[in-house]
Amino acid sequence: xxxxxxxxxxxxxxxxxxxxxxxxxxxxxxxxxxxxxxxxxxxxxxxxxxxxxxxxxxxxxxxxxxxxxxxxxxxxxxxxxxxxxxxxxxxxxxxxxxxxxxxxxxxxxxxxxxxxxxxxxxxxxxxxxxxxxxxxxxxxxxxxxxxxxxxxxxxxxxxxxxxxxxxxxxxxxxxxxxxxxxxxxxxxxxxxxxxxxxxxxxxxxxxxxxxxxxxxxxxxxxxxxxxxxxxxxxxxxxxxxxxxxxxxxxxxxxxxxxxxxxxxxxxxxxxxxxxxxxxxxxxxxxxxxxxxxxxxxxxxxxxxxxxxxxxxxxxxxxxxxxxxxxxxxxxxxxxxxxxxxxxxxxxxxxxxxxxxxxxxxxxxxxxxxxxxxxxxxxxxxxxxxxxxxxxxxxxxxxxxxxxxxxxxxxxxxxxxxxxxxxxxxxxxxxxxxxxxxxx
Ligand code: ASP
Numbered sequence: 001x002x003x004x005x006x007x008x009x010x011x012x013x014x015x016x017x018x019x020x021x022x023x024x025x026x027x028x029x030x031x032x033x034x035x036x037x038x039x040x041x042x043x044x045x046x047x048x049x050x051x052x053x054x055x056x057x058x059x060x061x062x063x064x065x066x067x068x069x070x071x072x073x074x075x076x077x078x079x080x081x082x083x084x085x086x087x088x089x090x091x092x093x094x095x096x097x098x099x100x101x102x103x104x105x106x107x108x109x110x111x112x113x114x115x116x117x118x119x120x121x122x123x124x125x126x127x128x129x130x131x132x133x134x135x136x137x138x139x140x141x142x143x144x145x146x147x148x149x150x151x152x153x154x155x156x157x158x159x160x161x162x163x164x165x166x167x168x169x170x171x172x173x174x175x176x177x178x179x180x181x182x183x184x185x186x187x188x189x190x191x192x193x194x195x196x197x198x199x200x201x202x203x204x205x206x207x208x209x210x211x212x213x214x215x216x217x218x219x220x221x222x223x224x225x226x227x228x229x230x231x232x233x234x235x236x237x238x239x240x241x242x243x244x245x246x247x248x249x250x251x252x253x254x255x256x257x258x259x260x261x262x263x264x265x266x267x268x269x270x271x272x273x274x275x276x277x278x279x280x281x282x283x284x285x286x287x288x289x290x291x292x293x294x295x296x297x298x299x300x301x302x303x304x305x306x307x308x309x310x311x312x313x314x315x316x317x318x319x320x321x322x323x324x325x326x327x328x329x330x331x332x333x334x335x336x337x338x339x340x341x342x343x344x345x346x347x348x349x350x351x352x353x354x355x356x357x358x359x360x361x362x363x364x365x366x367x368x369x370x371x372x373x374x375x376x377x378x379x380x381x382x383x384x385x386x387x388x389x390x391x392x393x394x395x396x397x398x399x400x401x402x403x404x405x406x407x408x409x410x411x412x413x414x415x416x417x418x419x420x421x422x423x424x425x426x427x428x429x430x431x432x433x434x435x436x437x438x439x
Contacts, residue, residue, distance in 0.1 A: 001030035004199045006168060006190030009040020009048055010207040011264035012118060015083020022125060024205065024267050031203070033158070033193055034165045036122045037186040038114025039076055049076055049114040050169075050183075057110035060101040070098060077117055088124045090117060109178040112170035115186060119167030128163040137171025137189060139179040145171075147192075147251070154196035166193055187245035191259070195251040202252050202259045204244060209263040210272030211236070211243055214289045214431045218424050223435055225288055227273045227280045232287050232377050235413050239290035239375040249274075282380040285387060286434045289427055291374035293420045295327065296342040297404070300356060301364040305334045311360055312336065318355035322348045327373065328415060330406050337404065339417065342369055371403060372423040374416045376430055382411040390433050391416070398429035 007021050025031045038049040052073050059066040074094050081088050097113050116132070123130035136153045138146040150171070158164060168186025173179055181188045187204060194202035211233075212222040228236075230253050237246055243261060252259060253276060262271040305311055312329075315336065319326055328339040345352070349367075356362065381387045388407070391414060395402055404417030418426045 002032060002197055002199045003028065003030045003201050003203055004033040004035060004190055004194040004197065005031045005203045005205060006035040006186060007037060007264065008186070008204075008206045009037040009050070011040075011205050012036055012038075012122070013040045013042045013046075015080045017264065018080060018084055018122070018125060020264050020267075021122075021205070024264065025126060027267075030200070032163050033197060033199070034122060034126065034128060035168045035186060035190040035193055036115065036118045036165065037168050038118050039080065049073060049118075050111050052076075053110045053114055054107065057101055057107055060110075061104055066101065067098075070094075070101070077121060080121055084121075084125050086121075086124050088121065090120065093117060093120065106178060108170065108180045112167075112178050112180050115167035115169045119165050123165040126163070126165065128165045129161060131157060131164055131166050133167050133170050133189065134172040134176070134178060136166065137192065139171055139173045141173055141175075143173065143179050145181070150192060151196050154193060158193075158197055181247070182245070184245040185247075187248035188251075191248040191251040194257050195255050198255060199252075199257055202257055203262055204248075204259055205262050205264045206243065207263065207265060208243065208261075209266055209269035210261045211241065211288065213284070213287075213435055214427055215241070218427050219431050222431070223284070224269075225272050226270060226283065227275060227278055228287055229275055229277055229379055231410075231412060232379060233274055235375055235377045236288045236290045239373070239377075240292045241288065241290040243272075244274075282378055284378075284434045284438050285380045285384050286376055286378035286430075287380065288377050289374065289430055290377070291372055291423060291427060293370075293372040293423055294342050295339050295371040295373055295417070296345050296367060296369045297337050297339050297371055297417070298345075298352070298356070299335060299337040299366045299368070300360070300362045301335050301366075302360065302362045303334055305336065308360075314359040315356055318352055318359055321355065322352050324348060324352065328404070328406050328417075330404055339371070339373065339404070342371075368403070370420040371417050372420050372426075373404075374418065374423070374426055374430070375413050376416065377413045379412060381414070388414060391430055394429040394433035395426055398425050400426050400429065 011017055040048045056066050056069045077090055120130055136157050138149040140146050168189035170178055170180045210224040214222045216222050230249055256276050259274040263269050324340055324344055326338050326340055330337050400422045406415040
């Protein structure tokens with residue numbers, strides 16, 4: 001068994017947290033490839049090391065004195081090192097980094113040092129070999145990730161190695177300039193390493209016990225999703241559920257490697273397993289509920305719309321020309337409705353309306369704002385009769401008016417449009433009917 005284990009910032013925020021991580025790694029000999037983030041927040045209101053680095057570099061670029069600020073970063077690492085009681089000094093690295101800040105080595109370079117330094121500490125603490133991500137994670141001159149080249153380099157450098165630490169979040173361009181992924185990108189590094197070594201599983205350790213069925217800000221003590229497919233996860237993350245960086249799915253998915261989301265602070269919890277496909281039946285028919293507020297809808301009516309060839313294309317072209325992406329497009333015989341993000345749409349509203357008038361000469365048009373979309377996602381819906389009926393009777397009982405219904409052809413999700421101020425109640429009603437009443 002080979003496992004890649006990635007630990008997020010809050011899992012590595014202090015010496016105490018490092019010790020938990022050490023115990024987790026020691027508990028399973030398959031946990032041989034470790035990808036750490038930079039130290040995150042220790043408590044509410046604390047600042048992540050990555051944010052300290054960005055701010056400190058900003059000072060350096062503006063020609064301001066930054067030594068005092070940099071000292072805060074040094075203190076964070078020294079506190080961890082002292083708390084772990086290891087014989088390690090980062091003084092040489094600190095002074096190189098300060099020099100590089102003075103030479104304006106780049107924002108990405110600055111941010112990446114959080115993971116770089118944490119990788120060195122982690123390797124020393126565990127007695128593992130340290131491999132600099134700059135030597136194995138490749139970007140091209142334009143800053144785009146190079147998956148083939150990276151895969152080859154990683155395979156070559158990890159060949160025959162027993163225990164390795166590779167810092168997350170960054171790599172390098174061909175000329176050696178440091179480049180980072182977008183924020184939260186250590187998740188992506190973990191996935192890339194898992195793919196290269198063909199790991200049995202990619203464990204992603206964080207500060208929650210997996211994906212929740214619904215947003216905990218709306219549903220207190222929401223149940224955890226035990227198993228979810230990549231496709232379901234895509235639907236839920238698109239609709240706002242976040243635990244994992246979106247791009248972390250793709251490398252492992254190609255190789256059919258599952259991702260296991262686990263909690264550093266409660267390692268005994270089963271967590272969430274993300275898989276390509278599974279015959280495990282979801283516990284509650286639905287896998288999860290997610291949603292977003294802030295949509296507007298543009299409804300267009302025209303007699304005989306259904307027989308007018310190219311009608312939909314002409315309407316959508318108006319949105320395209322105004323660079324507005326559409327989210328959903330339910331339609332009837334003589335009507336079609338386009339859902340868009342309200343804040344983007346508002347600025348271009350009048351241009352789009354006149355554009356549609358000119359393009360398709362509608363009989364009637366109506367705009368509605370302050371709408372929310374809710375996605376009810378679940379592979380289990382395909383095999384279960386009455387799911388839609390349960391959703392809509394729950395909403396009716398909660399006195400919520402449904403503005404729009406859209407069921408994907410895969411039967412994996414049902415999208416429901418409601419007014420923004422019905423959003424929370426709608427999610428509660430759906431959660432209750434599928435989860436609370438099933439317990
Ligand atoms: N440290 C980086 C961030 O704060 C990357 C990561 O944590 O994955 O975004």
